[in-house]
Amino acid sequence: MGFSVHSMADTNAALQHLDRLTRDTLEVQTRIATGLKVGSAKDNGTIWALAQGMRASNGGRETAMRSIDAATGVVEVALAAADGISNIMIEMKSKLVAATDTSLDEASWRNLMGEYVALGNEMTRLVEAASFNGINILEAGADDLSVVTGPSPGDTMTIAAEDMSDGGGIVDVALTGTLPYPDTTHILTQPDQTMIDTFDTSMTDVNAAVSRLGTSLRTLEVQKVLLQKQADVTEASIGHLVDADRGEESAKLNAMMVRQQLGVQALGIANEAPRMILGFFR
Numbered sequence: 001m002g003f004s005v006h007s008m009a010d011t012n013a014a015l016q017h018l019d020r021l022t023r024d025t026l027e028v029q030t031r032i033a034t035g036l037k038v039g040s041a042k043d044n045g046t047i048w049a050l051a052q053g054m055r056a057s058n059g060g061r062e063t064a065m066r067s068i069d070a071a072t073g074v075v076e077v078a079l080a081a082a083d084g085i086s087n088i089m090i091e092m093k094s095k096l097v098a099a100t101d102t103s104l105d106e107a108s109w110r111n112l113m114g115e116y117v118a119l120g121n122e123m124t125r126l127v128e129a130a131s132f133n134g135i136n137i138l139e140a141g142a143d144d145l146s147v148v149t150g151p152s153p154g155d156t157m158t159i160a161a162e163d164m165s166d167g168g169g170i171v172d173v174a175l176t177g178t179l180p181y182p183d184t185t186h187i188l189t190q191p192d193q194t195m196i197d198t199f200d201t202s203m204t205d206v207n208a209a210v211s212r213l214g215t216s217l218r219t220l221e222v223q224k225v226l227l228q229k230q231a232d233v234t235e236a237s238i239g240h241l242v243d244a245d246r247g248e249e250s251a252k253l254n255a256m257m258v259r260q261q262l263g264v265q266a267l268g269i270a271n272e273a274p275r276m277i278l279g280f281f282r
Contacts, residue, residue, distance in 0.1 A: 037242060145161070
């Protein structure tokens with residue numbers, strides 16, 4: 001009976017061992033090259049699916065952070081303008097109160113009200129300039145701002161528009177009609193306490209709007225910090241699940257290469273054995 005590599009148990013065992021080592025070596029080399037121990041569902045279906053879900057959540061967080069960044073720009077510009085309006089109103093109040101002095105002649109109080117109107121017109125320009133990326137939440141008819149704040153459906157925040165145009169519901173300082181005005185001809189009588197009371201109401205409303213905008217801006221900032229922290233933690237968790245330890249894998253690869261060399265030697269010995277036996281019969 002003849003001898004062959006395929007018929008001998010030792011040779012077959014050596015071949016199977018070498019084949020197994022080759023497959024394992026290729027897997028280790030792939031992990032080193034990609035940096036992943038779970039690169040596809042084939043490697044570990046459960047872990048892969050879990051990691052994919054976490055990646056999807058982080059994708060949603062990235063979208064939310066972009067939405068927050070855009071909204072932050074809108075609110076920051078609006079807040080700066082609204083704060084400027086509040087400061088202008090302090091000056092306007094001073095002019096208005098001074099103009100109510102009944103000892104003043106008409107020319108004097110109209111001069112004060114001319115300064116008042118000029119300040120009011122500056123308020124109007126601030127409102128018109130409070131636009132960011134084409135969005136102005138201080139202008140008349142502005143829509144509320146809807147912001148995506150998280151990865152899940154319904155994770156949204158609404159920032160109310162604050163109409164600061166004169167006569168828009170928050171600001172009412174023109175005394176007659178609405179700003180802007182070129183002069184004081186629309187003011188028919190000397191200002192009085194009633195006008196001051198109306199102005200004070202507007203000033204209170206403006207300051208409340210400034211406070212709301214400030215609160216909204218702070219909420220956006222806090223939410224972005226939270227999202228970034230969640231994204232960082234999730235990314236680290238994904239890494240723990242799927243990333244390969246290149247140092248450990250390199251050590252495995254070196255050991256496998258030694259085992260492969262030994263396997264090749266074992267196969268050579270197994271192939272040599274039948275020839276040695278046949279030599280006895282020559």
